Amino acid sequence: MTQPRIDPRTQRRSSAARRVRDLLRSAVVHEEFPAGALPGELELMLLFSASRQVIRDALTLLRDEGLVKRVQGTGTFSVASKVRHSFSHLHGPEPAREVVSHRVLSVSREVAAPRVAERLGIPAGSGCGVIEYLTVLGEEPYYVCTAYLPPQLLFVAERGTSVTEWYTIYESAGFELGVTDQAVEAIVADEQVAALLCVAPGSPLMLFERLVRDRTGRPLEYAFARVRGDRLALITQLRRPRPTGQEG
Missing domain, CATH: 3.40.1410.10 (Chorismate lyase-like)
Incomplete structure (x- = not known):
């Protein structure tokens, strides 16, 4: 069976988002964010030397796992600590x-x-x-x-x-x-x-x-x-x- 060809840029972005997701998940699990509020997108971009889209992809992955929720105009918060x-x-x-x-x-x-x-x-x-x-x-x-x-x-x-x-x-x-x-x-x-x-x-x-x-x-x-x-x-x-x- 032939594997579908993935654009190298898409693959790099996806890999970067998964790495950011893993590091953010660990920080959430260990309750490193006061009151469960994650840093804003700009701060996360600086922390991980990543593009805005990579940060948004990582937050979407965490949201899909049910670990965080994004509140429009307010920010991203952990839903429940592990x-x-x-x-x-x-x-x-x-x-x-x-x-x-x-x-x-x-x-x-x-x-x-x-x-x-x-x-x-x-x-x-x-x-x-x-x-x-x-x-x-x-x-x-x-x-x-x-x-x-x-x-x-x-x-x-x-x-x-x-x-x-x-x-x-x-x-x-x-x-x-x-x-x-x-x-x-x-x-x-x-x-x-x-x-x-x-x-x-x-x-x-x-x-x-x-x-x-x-x-x-x-x-x-x-x-x-x-x-x-x-x-x-x-x-x-x-x-x-x-x-x-x-x-x-």
């Missing part, structure tokens, strides 16, 4: 300006599926607790979660509506949290999840699969949290291992 989720320790969302709350959607007792039983360390075919809840930032849905628990801990999870950070329900019940296994992957929203998160079906999400343990290694919770991709930025620091045989 939650910066650090992988240095176990924690819930820590937004700077919004209140975090949890809404329990359903609570039930079910026969544990084989993987659930294995993850929770309970006998195959035995019962487990299942709780589904929605985490909200301010008034905006952030993620929806399905959590499986040993049946005796279901009453603990039902306290989730009274805390701002989900994991504190276990600590308040006397459990000292230990190591949590967590896997993250990119997915899209199905119709039911999209309705709960107020996004369009097919919108990008991040799936967090986690196994929470106490200090003794006993499993407390096996869960799947579907997080809005437009509200999340994953932050971590990575160290490069020393080459094999190199002395410290």
Whole structure:
């Protein structure tokens, strides 16, 4: 299949706009603009040594992502700050300006599926607790979660509506949290999840699969949290291992 020929000038402009977009997105995510107001076009042109059209293209890309809005005669503003989720320790969302709350959607007792039983360390075919809840930032849905628990801990999870950070329900019940296994992957929203998160079906999400343990290694919770991709930025620091045989 022959690729359509793109004018070199158009390609250079498009590449420049994407680079500016990436740098502006990073600044928005890290809340570097006071009150969420981005600099004006002229200032951005000077900052990035770019043409007015490149700046406008970059702002259009950010607007299409839903990260900024342009107000005629006023300027460009970030619509919603992303939650910066650090992988240095176990924690819930820590937004700077919004209140975090949890809404329990359903609570039930079910026969544990084989993987659930294995993850929770309970006998195959035995019962487990299942709780589904929605985490909200301010008034905006952030993620929806399905959590499986040993049946005796279901009453603990039902306290989730009274805390701002989900994991504190276990600590308040006397459990000292230990190591949590967590896997993250990119997915899209199905119709039911999209309705709960107020996004369009097919919108990008991040799936967090986690196994929470106490200090003794006993499993407390096996869960799947579907997080809005437009509200999340994953932050971590990575160290490069020393080459094999190199002395410290």
